[in-house]
Amino acid sequence: MCPDTKEATTPGADAPENDSIVVCRNLEKHYRQGAIQVPALRGVDLEIHRGDFATLAGPSGSGKTTLLNMIGGLDYPSAGEIIVDGQDLRALTKSDLAEMRLRKIGFVFQAYNLIPVLTAAENIEFILRLQGVGSRERHERARAALADVGLEGLEDRRPSHLSGGQQQRVAVARALINRPAIVLADEPTANLDTQTAGGLIDLMADLNARHGTTFLMGTHDARVIARSRRHIELTDGRISGDELRNT
Amino acid sequence: MIETLRTLAPLAWRNIWRNPRRTIITLIVVAMGIFSILIFAAFLRAWADSSRDRVLTLMTSSIQIHARGFLDDPTVKHLFEQPSGPLAEALDHPDIAHWAPRLLFPAIVQSEYRTLPVTLVGVDPAREATISVIPANVIQGSYLSGRQDVRIVLGDKNLARLKTRLGKRVVVLAQAADGTLAERGFEVGGVFSGDSEIEGQFAFVALDTAQDMLGTGNKLAEIAIQVPDPDKLPAVVQALRKAAPDLDIRTWKELSPMAAAVDQMMGLIVYVWLWVMFVLMAIGIVNTQLMAVFERIHEFGLMQALGMRPRMIVGIVALESGMLVGLGILIGMGAAAFLISALSGGVDISGFAEGAAMIGAGTMLYPELDPPQIIQLSIVVWVLGVLVALWPARKAAKISPVEAMTHVS
Numbered sequence: 207m208c209p210d211t212k213e214a215t216t217p218g219a220d221a222p223e224n225d226s227i228v229v230c231r232n233l234e235k236h237y238r239q240g241a242i243q244v245p246a247l248r249g250v251d252l253e254i255h256r257g258d259f260a261t262l263a264g265p266s267g268s269g270k271t272t273l274l275n276m277i278g279g280l281d282y283p284s285a286g287e288i289i290v291d292g293q294d295l296r297a298l299t300k301s302d303l304a305e306m307r308l309r310k311i312g313f314v315f316q317a318y319n320l321i322p323v324l325t326a327a328e329n330i331e332f333i334l335r336l337q338g339v340g341s342r343e344r345h346e347r348a349r350a351a352l353a354d355v356g357l358e359g360l361e362d363r364r365p366s367h368l369s370g371g372q373q374q375r376v377a378v379a380r381a382l383i384n385r386p387a388i389v390l391a392d393e394p395t396a397n398l399d400t401q402t403a404g405g406l407i408d409l410m411a412d413l414n415a416r417h418g419t420t421f422l423m424g425t426h427d428a429r430v431i432a433r434s435r436r437h438i439e440l441t442d443g444r445i446s447g448d449e450l451r452n453t
Numbered sequence: 454m455i456e457t458l459r460t461l462a463p464l465a466w467r468n469i470w471r472n473p474r475r476t477i478i479t480l481i482v483v484a485m486g487i488f489s490i491l492i493f494a495a496f497l498r499a500w501a502d503s504s505r506d507r508v509l510t511l512m513t514s515s516i517q518i519h520a521r522g523f524l525d526d527p528t529v530k531h532l533f534e535q536p537s538g539p540l541a542e543a544l545d546h547p548d549i550a551h552w553a554p555r556l557l558f559p560a561i562v563q564s565e566y567r568t569l570p571v572t573l574v575g576v577d578p579a580r581e582a583t584i585s586v587i588p589a590n591v592i593q594g595s596y597l598s599g600r601q602d603v604r605i606v607l608g609d610k611n612l613a614r615l616k617t618r619l620g621k622r623v624v625v626l627a628q629a630a631d632g633t634l635a636e637r638g639f640e641v642g643g644v645f646s647g648d649s650e651i652e653g654q655f656a657f658v659a660l661d662t663a664q665d666m667l668g669t670g671n672k673l674a675e676i677a678i679q680v681p682d683p684d685k686l687p688a689v690v691q692a693l694r695k696a697a698p699d700l701d702i703r704t705w706k707e708l709s710p711m712a713a714a715v716d717q718m719m720g721l722i723v724y725v726w727l728w729v730m731f732v733l734m735a736i737g738i739v740n741t742q743l744m745a746v747f748e749r750i751h752e753f754g755l756m757q758a759l760g761m762r763p764r765m766i767v768g769i770v771a772l773e774s775g776m777l778v779g780l781g782i783l784i785g786m787g788a789a790a791f792l793i794s795a796l797s798g799g800v801d802i803s804g805f806a807e808g809a810a811m812i813g814a815g816t817m818l819y820p821e822l823d824p825p826q827i828i829q830l831s832i833v834v835w836v837l838g839v840l841v842a843l844w845p846a847r848k849a850a851k852i853s854p855v856e857a858m859t860h861v862s
Contacts, residue, residue, distance in 0.1 A: 275855055278758070280758055280853075280854045280855050281853070281855045300762075300763060301762050301763065301764075304757060304760050304761060304762045304763070305760065305762070307758065307759065307760040308759070308760025308761075309760070311760075313758055313759065315755075315758075319755050321464070321752060321755070321756070322471075322752075323464065323467035323468055323471060324464065324467070332460075332464075332759070333759060333760065335459075335460040336460065336759070336760050336761060336765075338456055380759075384760075
């Protein structure tokens with residue numbers, strides 16, 4: 207449930223809980239700066255449903271990245287409950303969290319975040335290697351994933367020989383290769399020019415529509431927000447708005 | 454495990470070449486380290502072999518028998534009878550290749566110009582040739598021809614000191630068995646070369662002639678024995694001591710403690726050197742890996758964010774170190790093999806003959822690489838190299854993936 211929604215239609219209330227990929231209940235996160243505890247999240251209640259194409263917006267310091275980190279199992283909450291695809295993340299060790307990220311989460315970061323010594327295809331195969339997928343299947347799936355994001359023929363290029371937009375497409379393909387329960391994208395268009403950013407938004411929307419992949423995107427970008435079907439506002443570590451939208 | 458290695462190995466290999474200059478410097482450090490360890494070990498082995506061979510083949514042999522007290526007072530007062538009975542039977546031990554009787558005594562050799570103190574050795578030339586290389590190292594004239602030969606064989610160094618030459622006569626003065634001064638003239642019949650110390654110390658005459666000169670009868674001062682298999686030495690000594698409990702029977706290790714110490718301490722010295730070199734190598738390895746880790750903090754965070762477990766992060770850094778050190782070891786081994794192969798004809802250290810004699814070595818060293826030792830030392834260096842890299846590896850594994858996320862946001 208998301209108590210701070212502005213609209214009468216509360217997305218979390220409309221869908222049954224077993225359709226939820228992510229459930230956050232009274233989620234809190236405090237960071238310590240010297241002797242002072244700085245709250246980053248203050249009792250967030252949120253549910254993300256299968257197939258959502260949602261944006262998470264808010265001013266700098268509102269807690270977007272912190273919330274994405276919590277959902278992605280990159281950090282432990284200070285208090286509250288967080289369940290991803292039925293797993294309570296508080297009960298997982300660092301190793302278990304790594305395994306959960308490998309199997310269930312796809313990440314697209316603001317910077318392109320590809321491994322520089324690997325080619326585009328190898329960056330995607332890296333996830334499959336960690337999953338223990340066999341060589342032939344890895345190659346086929348990586349090539350198919352690159353074709354899916356419009357990068358056919360660039361499989362053997364290293365990141366330094368790809369444009370920013372191409373690198374971000376590789377990152378999207380990598381995020382999707384493990385068929386994740388949810389893709390978390392933190393400012394995915396922040397470093398891209400207008401045209402490239404538009405292309406990336408189209409791509410993610412298309413993948414959501416075709417494959418039903420759930421996206422939760424932390425962003426300031428109005429174009430991304432405009433394309434989302436659900437928009438969540440975060441202010442001072444609290445959900446200040448949550449609306450379903452027709453795009 | 455194999456699948457993990459197959460995942461990490463290509464990544465590790467490419468990572469070590471991300472900064473070729475730093476990698477090459479580290480490779481040079483490791484290669485030079487292993488090169489110096491192997492070369493040091495080879496020369497030390499050569500020195501030990503040379504010292505042992507010098508002892509075994511010049512004068513000492515594997516075992517010596519003396520009358521008790523002779524080694525403290527090597528004069529005609531401490532002689533023993535020609536071997537007979539149990540001792541003669543013990544000398545037929547199957548592990549004894551050869552033995553030779555000797556009568557050693559301090560003497561003065563006098564030429565027309567000079568007088569020199571020497572240790573005169575009465576030998577049975579035929580038997581002596583089976584246990585010592587000196588009879589074969591005669592560079593002028595000939596060695597003694599039989600037990601009644603009346604010539605003397607001098608070292609090249611003493612020949613020069615005495616300012617005499619082949620065919621000239623010298624006078625030998627020594628204390629006889631009855632306490633009187635025995636004196637006898639000898640023709641210089643041969644000149645031998647050996648190392649400087651041996652040339653300066655010993656002169657050889659025929660055994661019967663020496664016994665006759667000193668009036669010792671058939672008595673001997675020493676029996677030198679060759680036992681080719683060093684593992685059989687204790688058993689032979691035991692048999693001899695049992696057969697002749699009244700005699701002083703000692704091995705070359707007891708007679709030449711310096712050579713024995715070199716032989717025994719060699720392994721230890723190599724390992725001390727290994728550790729010294731390894732500390733230097735470790736500084737290079739750790740420095741390289743720490744720099745590599747700190748430069749890639751973001752990347753390690755990313756890898757963890759993507760689902761790589763912390764122990765795999767440790768694995769990748771350790772693997773990078775393993776590859777780097779392994780490659781350095783191969784280069785160092787290759788360089789050492791090349792140098793040792795180039796020196797296979799021996800290294801002539803006769804220019805340092807005095808020094809060589811002081812450290813117990815001969816004038817030629819024959820360094821060789823010992824394959825089991827190479828493997829052993831290389832494995833030790835490789836394992837240690839990987840172990841020291843675990844420190845930066847653990848640092849890498851401890852990096853929170855959030856740091857990477859924070860970095861980008």
